[in-house]
Amino acid sequence: MSARIAVRRFPSIEEASAQLAEDVADELRRVLARAGEATLAVPGGTTPVPFLERLGAQGLPWERVLVLPTDERCVPPDHPRSNERMIRAALAPVREGRARFMPLRTEDPDPAAAARVLSGAMAGRGPIDVCVSGMGEDAHVASLFPGHPALSGDGEGAPVVVARPDGLDARLSLGPSLLAGARMRALLIAGLAKWAVLHEALESENRSRYPVRVLFGAPGSLKVYSAT
Numbered sequence: 001m002s003a004r005i006a007v008r009r010f011p012s013i014e015e016a017s018a019q020l021a022e023d024v025a026d027e028l029r030r031v032l033a034r035a036g037e038a039t040l041a042v043p044g045g046t047t048p049v050p051f052l053e054r055l056g057a058q059g060l061p062w063e064r065v066l067v068l069p070t071d072e073r074c075v076p077p078d079h080p081r082s083n084e085r086m087i088r089a090a091l092a093p094v095r096e097g098r099a100r101f102m103p104l105r106t107e108d109p110d111p112a113a114a115a116r117v118l119s120g121a122m123a124g125r126g127p128i129d130v131c132v133s134g135m136g137e138d139a140h141v142a143s144l145f146p147g148h149p150a151l152s153g154d155g156e157g158a159p160v161v162v163a164r165p166d167g168l169d170a171r172l173s174l175g176p177s178l179l180a181g182a183r184m185r186a187l188l189i190a191g192l193a194k195w196a197v198l199h200e201a202l203e204s205e206n207r208s209r210y211p212v213r214v215l216f217g218a219p220g221s222l223k224v225y226s227a228t
């Protein structure tokens with residue numbers, strides 16, 4: 001493993017989530033003490049639920065934290081596949097309105113138009129302070145699936161990009177530069193299939209095949225929390 005990638009393995013998702021929640025809360029406290037405000041990006045899907053539940057129980061001045069998803073499916077916010085719905089349900093400060101939440105959606109039904117508006121909003125902010133990503137068994141990170149043009153340099157710098165994975169809803173995703181540029185980067189995975197694909201990604205140089213590699217080479221270290 002590269003010295004810039006610190007991997008910790010845990011016997012269960014509960015233990016991985018508890019440690020990650022503590023580490024994220026500690027980092028948010030440091031950022032808040034230094035800068036007064038903090039941005040926190042969190043993943044969608046199913047794996048982060050126990051992490052978000054534990055993080056929400058941490059004593060923090062949540063009113064000074066802006067939470068956003070790393071990616072969103074283009075479905076209504078109350079849809080079972082909506083990442084926003086999952087995050088609101090699992091992260092109490094967002095659900096209760098104590099933390100600010102920036103949805104990765106607009107009223108515009110055209111994903112490309114929404115991505116342009118959201119890119120403008122994100123461009124006005126500095127780097128994300130803490131970004132927790134998840135990963136799929138195909139090595140996709142946020143909604144950057146294998147073969148996404150931004151992984152080969154086309155629109156790589158756009159803060160928010162559109163993804164149209166085969167057979168799935170269109171999505172909006174933070175782009176490679178924003179994910180890689182976060183001040184603290186963490187990756188939460190569970191299961192042997194993801195563990196195996198993470199190792200394939202570490203041994204490959206092919207970022208288009210292994211999108212998770214966008215997190216590897218950036219300045220600072222990547223912390224991996226693996227329940228395996």
Ligand SMILES: O=C1O[C@H](COP(=O)(O)O)[C@@H](O)[C@H](O)[C@H]1O
Nearest residue numbers: 043044045046047134135136142
């Ligand atoms: O579609 C998505 O997949 C990944 C992984 O989800 P999981 O259910 O296997 O944990 C997730 O990180 C991403 O945010 C999500 O939209």
